[in-house]
Amino acid sequence: MKTWLKVVAVILLFYVHLAGMLGDVPRLHILNETIRALYFHVPMWFGMCALFLVSVYHSVIYLRNPTVDTDRKAVEYANVGLVFGILGMLTGMLWANYAWGSPWHGDPKQNGAAIALLVYMAYFVLRGSLENQEQKARLSAVYNIFAFAAMIPLIFIIPRMTSSMHPGSGGNPGFNMYDLDNRMRLIFYPAVIAWILVGVWIASQRIRYRKIQDQLSDLEYEKSI
Amino acid sequence: MKRVSKLVCLFLTLIVSQTAIAQDAEMADGMRASGKIYVVVGIILIVLIGLVVYLFMTDKKLSKLEEQLNRTSKPKGV
Numbered sequence: 001m002k003t004w005l006k007v008v009a010v011i012l013l014f015y016v017h018l019a020g021m022l023g024d025v026p027r028l029h030i031l032n033e034t035i036r037a038l039y040f041h042v043p044m045w046f047g048m049c050a051l052f053l054v055s056v057y058h059s060v061i062y063l064r065n066p067t068v069d070t071d072r073k074a075v076e077y078a079n080v081g082l083v084f085g086i087l088g089m090l091t092g093m094l095w096a097n098y099a100w101g102s103p104w105h106g107d108p109k110q111n112g113a114a115i116a117l118l119v120y121m122a123y124f125v126l127r128g129s130l131e132n133q134e135q136k137a138r139l140s141a142v143y144n145i146f147a148f149a150a151m152i153p154l155i156f157i158i159p160r161m162t163s164s165m166h167p168g169s170g171g172n173p174g175f176n177m178y179d180l181d182n183r184m185r186l187i188f189y190p191a192v193i194a195w196i197l198v199g200v201w202i203a204s205q206r207i208r209y210r211k212i213q214d215q216l217s218d219l220e221y222e223k224s225i
Numbered sequence: 226m227k228r229v230s231k232l233v234c235l236f237l238t239l240i241v242s243q244t245a246i247a248q249d250a251e252m253a254d255g256m257r258a259s260g261k262i263y264v265v266v267g268i269i270l271i272v273l274i275g276l277v278v279y280l281f282m283t284d285k286k287l288s289k290l291e292e293q294l295n296r297t298s299k300p301k302g303v
Binding site for chain 2: 006010013014017018021022027028029032033198201202205208209211212215216219
């Protein structure tokens with residue numbers, strides 16, 4: 001990852017943390033100041049979707065042209081995406097406890113996101129259960145495409161077909177809550193960009209780490225011969 | 226003149242009632258007024274700075290390891 005992108009991510013993060021806490025927000029009942037959680041909770045999910053998208057892209061590339069490099073990328077982007085998803089779930093539960101009354105409300109979007117996370121956890125179970133490197137890479141690449149295809153309806157389609165307490169649900173595809181306030185958009189979108197960049201940054205570190213690991217085990221293998 | 230002042234009065238009452246409705250929801254105005262919110266902002270900024278420094282340090286460590294690996298594996302012709 002280019003250094004200037006990292007600097008952009010850091011600057012945006014500082015802006016989001018400062019403006020997110022001190023900027024003006026709509027005065028709404030029940031939500032009160034917790035409306036600011038939007039700047040930190042929702043970008044986790046946007047980050048997760050972006051990272052899973054990059055992961056499935058590398059899985060498709062792997063199936064067309066199998067290399068160890070693309071397999072490494074597919075795994076690590078999915079890994080960081082899962083971390084973002086877990087953080088999104090935890091922040092959402094804390095927010096729901098105060099905005100909706102309990103941490104788990106059986107909200108369609110909440111249930112769908114939980115199922116999507118479980119589907120992605122199975123990806124790592126699948127990888128861990130196979131010994132052969134090539135088989136592991138190929139099977140998990142196929143599974144990754146299935147997991148991504150399952151995530152889209154679970155998070156974006158099903159919650160909109162029923163009534164959900166998340167904004168933009170219940171037949172309305174728009175982000176109607178954000179539409180109320182342009183001041184919040186000015187902080188929300190930079191937050192999304194910043195967290196996606198941070199996700200890519202961490203993934204790039206893990207890819208490099210995995211590459212070093214692979215090279216070391218190759219060296220050891222050569223020595224043993 | 227009377228009409229103008231009437232209009233002004235109407236306008237003012239409108240503004241006042243509007244802000245009264247808007248100010249109805251309970252927000253952390255008191256906390257900001259007494260300056261305590263800046264403590265929270267400071268705390269989350271410390272966490273953020275720590276996280277960013279840690280990420281850059283990990284970057285450096287990885288670069289060093291990659292260099293080391295390249296040096297040790299090159300003489301063998303790998």
